[in-house]
Amino acid sequence: MRSIHSSRLLIFGLLFVFVQAAVSLGYGQYILPLYLMDILAPAISLGVVIQVIRAHTGPQKGFWLLIGTALFCEMTAQLIWGSYEWIWQTEAPDIGIADIFWVSQSLIYLVAFYGWVRSGEKNRYLLDSMILVVSLAVVSWEFLIKPIYQGDENLDLITISVDLIYPITSLLMVFILTCWLLNGERRMSRRTMRMLAIGCLSYMSGDTLYMLLIDIHSLDSLEPWIDTFWTGAAFCMAVAGLRSLSGKPGTAGAEGRVGRVIRFSVPYIGLLLLIGILVFYRLTTDVFVWGLTLTVLLVLVRQIHFLTEREMLNDKLRQSLRRLERIASCDSLTGLLNRRVFELELEGKLSGPGQEPVAVLYFDLDKFKPINDNHGHRTGDLLLQAVAERLSSLQKDGISMARLGGDEFAIAVPLSSLGSLERLQELSEAVVQLLSKPYRLEEVTLRTSPSVGIALYPQDARTMPDLLDAADQAMYEAKRRGGRGFAFYRGG
Structure with missing residues (x-):
């Protein structure tokens, strides 16, 4: 239903603009119907946008609230400006109260569009906009405004300066909308963004045209006709609002090479324009030199900002990769290595240069099943985490520790890092003593102990699976001896 309403409003707006343009060209001056149409267009659009504001929530509600405020300022400005002619019977001043509302309208539009950009964390747009605006302002001054101003002493520079605010802010809005599309803005539907872009282009x-034809060339007969652009822009904003209610947000697609080139090239258009003027026209006026200098500085700041952003993204990427590697290599409960990674590391130790002897300590926890049955799996998990924490205190370079599954753990250590079999026995005793101490888990105190089986490479086994199997058999030998101790593999 809302999509039908937006279509009807679009058709109505087109007819409205067509009638206004025809009347304007036919009379060549303002008449009461034209004043009323100038007021009605933003008033009707404001009424539509108010309904849009009520229907939206979140960031879009704030965006359309600003659009509605801008339309209110436009309606008020038109009402004040028209009142000079039809109520106060006097000519409107070049700079008056109406201009305050018009300038406010332009600035509010800019705040709305840039605020939406900021909410999407597109932080480069401010610098991009400044680069483009500075360069275009310099070119406009040097080749358009300055020549006419120097040739006409009666030209009001203050009026032109105020009128310049309008096309500059409109240009900024168009530029930001372009950046939305180039940088993958997908929070609004394409149909909505298309109408917003057309509205901004119409305002601009x-x-x-008002600055060129009225302020500079004094073609006052065209002033009513120029109003049709603002009328059409107001209706575009209203249609965009209705389409934002019915249109679904866009989906991000893969960006092609052409899109990336355009996206990164847009901020440099102004700089290339000024450099081209410097090369071909040899222009060295103060305004041009300062404008070129400021543009270069802004481009450098933008480049530094871009490189800083990229470095921050690289840091985040590296941190994410480290987290993923840890998640993939570690046991999710205890933080020790998981079985797959432990076996890979053990395989690496066995296939290392010089065929260095390696010892594997394989153990589980005595009476772990009764603990799980009597106190619950949560207590069992807490016990496994406490065991892993105690084992971590024995961690040294070259030692690999893992939870193989359930309550089974393993330690792989090159004998060269210990120095002798006696040191290996000391390590085994330390494991038994450390893990046999009482565990205080929440409101429960538990006692358990490990049964440690030890197998040596290469004398007990020459492959990784056989070495683990030998250590497993030695563990059961330790259990047969009553547990709370360790046993070496004896073959069998």
Whole structure:
């Protein structure tokens, strides 16, 4: 239903603009119907946008609230400006109260569009916009405004300066909308963004034509016709609002090479324009030199900002990769190595240079099943985590520790890092003593002990699976001896 309403409003707006343009060209001056149409267009659009604001929530509600405020300022400005002619019977001043509302309208539009950009964390747009605006302002001054101003002493520079605010802010809005599309803005539907872009272009066209034809060339007969651009822009904003209610947000697609080139090239268009003027026109006026210098500085700041952002993203990527590697290599409960990674590391130790002797300590916890049955799996998990924490205190370079599954753990250590079999026995005794101490888990105190089986490479086994199997058999030999101790593999 809302999509039908937006279509009807679009058709109505087109007819409205067509009638206004026809009347404007036919009379060549303002008449009461034209004043009323200038007021009605933003008033009707404001009424539509108010309904849009009520229907939205979250960031979009704030965005459309600003759009509605801008339309209110436009309606108020038109009402004040028209009142000079039809109520106060006097000519409207070049700079008056109406201009305060018009300038406010332009600035509010800019705040709305840039605020939406900021909410999407697109932080480079401010610098991009400044680069483009500075360069275009310099070019406009040197080749458009300055030549006419120098040739006409009666030209009001203050009026032109105020009128320049309108096309500049409109240009900024168009630029930000372009950046939305180039940088993958997908929070609004394409149909909504298309109408917003057309509205911004219409505002910019009307503002630019007014400055050129009315302020500079004094073609006052065209002033009513120029109003049709602002009328059409107001209806575009209202249609965009209705389409934002019915249109689904876009989906991010893969960005092609052309899109990436355009996206990164847009901020440098202004700089290339000024450099081209410097090369071909040899222009060295103060305004041009300062404008070129400021543009270069802004480009450098943007580049530094871009490189800083990229470095931050690289840091986040490296941190994410480390987290993923840890998740993939560690047991999720205890933080020790998981079985797969432990076996890979053990395989690496066995196939290392010089065929260095390696010892494997394989053990589980005595009476772990009764603990799980009597106190619950949560207590069992807490016990396994406490065991892993105690084992970590024995961690040294070259030693691999893992939870193989259930309550089974393993330690792989090159004998060269210990120095002798006696040191291996000391390590085994330390494991038994450390893990046999009482565990205080929440409100429960538990006692358990490990039964440690020890197998040596290469004398007990020459492959990784056989070495683990030999250590496993030695563990059961330790259990047969009553547990709470360790046993070496004796063959069998």
